[in-house]
Amino acid sequence: MTRRPFDLSLYLVTDPALVRGRPLEAVVAAAVDGGATLVQLRDKTADTGALIATAARLLDVLRPRGVPLVINDRVDVALAVGADGVHVGQSDMPAATVRRLLGEHAIVGLSVTREAELAAVDPAVVDYLGVGPVFATATKADAAAPLDDATIRRIVAASRLPTVGIGGIHAGNAGRPRALGLDGIAVVSAVCAAADPGAAARSLRAAFA
Ligand SMILES: Cc1ncc(COP(=O)(O)OP(=O)(O)O)c(N)n1
Numbered sequence: 754m755t756r757r758p759f760d761l762s763l764y765l766v767t768d769p770a771l772v773r774g775r776p777l778e779a780v781v782a783a784a785v786d787g788g789a790t791l792v793q794l795r796d797k798t799a800d801t802g803a804l805i806a807t808a809a810r811l812l813d814v815l816r817p818r819g820v821p822l823v824i825n826d827r828v829d830v831a832l833a834v835g836a837d838g839v840h841v842g843q844s845d846m847p848a849a850t851v852r853r854l855l856g857e858h859a860i861v862g863l864s865v866t867r868e869a870e871l872a873a874v875d876p877a878v879v880d881y882l883g884v885g886p887v888f889a890t891a892t893k894a895d896a897a898a899p900l901d902d903a904t905i906r907r908i909v910a911a912s913r914l915p916t917v918g919i920g921g922i923h924a925g926n927a928g929r930p931r932a933l934g935l936d937g938i939a940v941v942s943a944v945c946a947a948a949d950p951g952a953a954a955r956s957l958r959a960a961f962a
């Protein structure tokens with residue numbers, strides 16, 4: 754089975770509320786040019802038509818740059834635009850269903866917020882795990898309490914999949930997820946809200962390296 758290649762080093766998760774009125778595709782293009790390696794379209798408020806239009810605009814800037822686009826939660830939107838994958842959480846569509854609908858080549862990501870959730874993860878279905886929150890975050894209202902270091906280390910050690918840390922990560926603290934063994938960092942506000950998203954991405958890459 755050949756899966757689409759992806760790089761978790763710096764995973765940009767978008768939030769239209771944080772981009773200060775700038776076009777989302779301009780923020781994403783700058784971030785990718787600064788070093789973002791994977792992009793997730795995450796918008797909890799847009800209607801389906803708007804999400805599809807936004808996803809198509811993001812693909813226009815990502816395809817020439819060779820960076821995959823993952824859609825948060827919405828398999829229908831991913832299918833509609835031919836996106837590269839979908840990220841789901843524990844209460845979303847089951848990962849096995851996402852895999853069945855998207856096919857063997859798609860990127861399927863799954864959130865893990867507790868060690869106990871690892872038992873149900875099938876590496877034949879899921880490509881990577883989003884582990885968090887690593888730090889407290891104001892971006893996701895229903896985020897769990899931050900994980901302690903020992904728990905993150907155990908999740909990383911027990912996982913048979915690549916892991917990306919998420920939640921409250923910025924250039925000033927990105928060394929810690931690295932030290933805990935995570936394969937990459939996923940950020941929302943540290944790039945979307947930055948005055949210069951390209952510079953923010955460069956700083957995050959340097960801090961995690
Ligand atoms: C890379 C990554 N990790 C975790 C999440 C969170 O997903 P989920 O738990 O489904 O929460 P929502 O993002 O849907 O609010 C993520 N989106 N990306």
Ligand SMILES: Cc1nc(C(=O)O)sc1CCOP(=O)(O)O
Pocket residue numbers: 766864866883884885886887889890891892893896897919920921922939940941942943
């Ligand atoms: C989308 C998301 N998922 C999380 C999880 O813990 O699963 S935390 C989060 C928001 C991360 O935003 P920021 O980088 O601005 O803190």
Ligand SMILES: [Mg+2]
Pocket residue numbers: 825826840841842845
């Ligand atoms: Mg979700």
